Amino acid sequence: MNLSPDQSIMFEAWGIPINATILYTWVVMAFLTGAAILITRNLRPDVPPNRWRTMLEVIVQGIQSQIEDVAGRRDRHLLYFAGTLFLFVAVSNLLLVIPGFEPPTASLSTTTALALSVLIAVPLFGITRRGLGGYLKTYLEPSFIMLPFNIISEFSRGISLAIRLYGNIMSGAVIAAILLGVAPFFFPVVMDVLGLLTGLIQAYIFAILATVYISSATATPNTTEKENP
Template sequence: MQMTPDEVIVFSAWGLKFNSTIVNTWIVMALLVGVSMVVTRNLRADVPPDRWRTALEVIVKTIQGQIEEITQKSARHVMYFAGTLFLFIALSNLMLVIPGFMPPTSSLSTTVALALSVLVAVPLFGISSKGLGRYLKAYIEPSIVMLPFNIIGEFSRGISLAIRLYGNVMSGGVIAAILLGVAPFFFPVLMDMLGLLTGLIQAYIFAILATVYISSATADPQASVNKEDKS
């Protein structure tokens, strides 16, 4: 039976046990921060960009373009949040190809934490965009009877995100283990390639869904109505 990262204790210190989920999360975060610091250390207008800076700019511009395509407006603040989610999940999943590395996204605790961050971010973005009164008013539209259903809908989004990410990452690991048991000399390369692809897809889906939820919370229904009337 395949163990989850929560069950693998890497080391113990000061009476605390640090499992693979915690340690590998730190590794992913350190890599993201370290690479960003190294690439942007000479980020000045008078310094020509090198290939690493160019690659980073392409990634950032691509993420920004995808987010603005969904929100239909400049949403740099959303890019910081959704882009960070994408890079963390993508790097975690891509490091699955490293022998012995258990991606933190294959832990239910990590996927729940990521989903909770989206649950908290959605109302914060909504309140920042509309104000507290207008945002809360949306929960009782078109009738106050819809209040419990709208609240349940908000929580179901987070549950769906957590289960979706966890289920896909775990299923990929189980399939890989089965195939490696059947034909260990042929399938490793194939599964590494499949892991790279599915890791990027899952990161993309999670970030896009988070962006859609935030866009829905910050959208102005009256502006949409006025736009339809003009057309």
């Protein structure tokens, strides 16, 4: 049994081995892109929404509502970023029910890449909203002595995100394989249901944590004072 999709070589392209992580990452991206194009191809005021468009609107509004609850404001760019993270992780995990599919989120390289995107997004969002000087000043709060600790804390967030997501997905796959070996006729249905539930929870937690980190970097002193009179 392969513990990571990195170990599964699917085929070679121009002499370069393509493993399951790369292949299924592109499969998920193609699925999300294709679904978005198909659902929104008739997105006009004079065209009544169908069930797929309604479902997509419910998902987007749900993500937007969660972001507003965490950040305390509407942020269109944060919606794009956190929403993309949620959909990618959720779809990657949900497609686990398809026989032969290996979720790319079970690879440490994928979860590390997602965590790095959050690590890069935090200062970008912070600088955009507070300015370069205002954002760098946060590393000196509450005192300049805290500078190295604040920097370490920033990097540890990304590491914890990657390890948390990878560990949960991989452990779920290992437990499923053990249970299938013990009782192959009963546990597949149960593990499929648990896999769907765990996949959604992990996607939600990952997106919420990314939103919390970005919101803390973009919060201004005036906003904090208003929220905490």
